[in-house]
Amino acid sequence: MPLLRRLWRPAAHRAPLTVAEALRRAERHRQEGRYAEAGALVMRALELDGDNLHAHLLAAYLHAARRATAPAKAEFGWVLGHDANHARALLGLARVALEEGDDATCDELLCRALRFYPDFPEAAALLDALRADELQTPPAVPPALRVDRLRLPGTGRALIVGGADGGLIAAQPATNDASHVSEALARALRLATAALRRCGLGPLHRAIIEDERDAVFTRTDGNLIVSLALPRATDPPQGLLDVNRLWSATLHELRLAAASPPIAQRATPVSTPAADPTRRVS
C-alpha cells in the first residue's frame, strides 16, 4: 500500500522541485491546455515561495483560463499590489473588468498598461474595441416601430430589434429581459466586429450564435441589429433567409415610423430610443 500511495501521488509532489522548475513545467502544461496540472505545480511553487510574482501571475492566468473570474481577479490584484505597472496584470484585470461590465475600469487599466508599454498589441486591440463601444451614439429620434407587423416564421422563438449601442427598439415577444438580451447581443457583436476588422475582413453583416437550444440569426449594418431566435436544428441558409426578410421588413417599418407623427403609438413595449433609422441594406 505505501508503494501504491507513493505512485498515485500527484505529479507535482512526486519529485522535489525548485520554484523555477515548477513554474517552467507549469508553463508547459498551460501551453497544452492542462490547467489542472499546471495549477498543481503553481501551488507547489507558491508553497516554496509565497511571494513569487511569476507564480501569482501564472495562477491568475490559470484561473482566468478556467473561467474562474474571482480568484483570477484576486491574483492579478496581488501582482499589481507588488508591481503597480505590471502590463500583463493590468491587461488581465482589464479583461476581468470587461467581463463584469465595468467598461470605465477596463478603459483606465488598458490606458495605464499602454502608457508604460505603448507597444502592447493585446491591450491596444481591446482598447480599440472598447472605444468603438463609446462611439455608438444613441439616436435622437425614437421611431415607433410596429413590431406586430413583423411576421416571425412559424418556428421563430424570439425577435429582437436593437441599436448598435445596445438599446432595445422592439421585441417579440416583449419579455422582461429583452433589453438585456439586446445589450448583450450588441456587446458581443461589437467585439466580433473588432476581431473581424483586425483580420482585415471588413465590417460585420451576419452572425449565427448557437447554444444547445436555439440558433440566433442576426443581421446588422453597424447601426441596427435584427436578431431572430430559431430552433438550433434550423438549416443555416433558411435561418439567414428568415432574418434577411425580417431585416427588410424592419427597415420598411422604421421608414414608416420615421415618417409618421412623433406621438404614434407603439405596438410593443420599447425600452430605449432606437438607432437613427437605418436605410442602407448592406
Add this chain to the structure above:
Amino acid sequence: MSGPRLKLALEHDNATRGRHVRDIVQELQRLQWVRGAMIVAADGFVIAAELPSTVAVDSLAALTATLGRELETSAARLGRPSFSTAMFSADDGTMFLAGSRIGYLVVLADQQANVQAIRGALADAVGLIEVAWGDVSPA
C-alpha cells in the same frame, strides 16, 4: 448534414496533448474554405495557431477570448445555456468560434464557406478535446 470529420485519433495520455492540440488546429486549417485556425485559452493565451501571416495573432487572441467570455457570461447572466458555436460574417471572410474545455477554437474562412461543414468540423474538434482532456479533474 454533418461536416467533414476531423481525421484524428487522440491518445489520452497527458504527454501527447500538446501535440494533439496542434493536430486539431492543423486539421481545421486544412478544411476547404478555411484560411486559418487557432485555439486560444479563455485568458487570451494562444495554445496553438495556424493563421495567415497578415493576421496579428496576439491581438486576435485577446479579442476572440474576450468575445468568447462575453458570450458565456452574458448567457449565464440571462439564465440561458452557454453558446456552443458562433459565426460572424463580413464582406471578406467569416470567423467561427466554438467553446471548449480548454478554450476557444477560432476558424477564419472565406466568405462563401459552408457554414454547416465548418460547424460540424468544429463540433468534432470540441468533441476530441472533451475526450482527451475530460479525464483531468479540476485542481
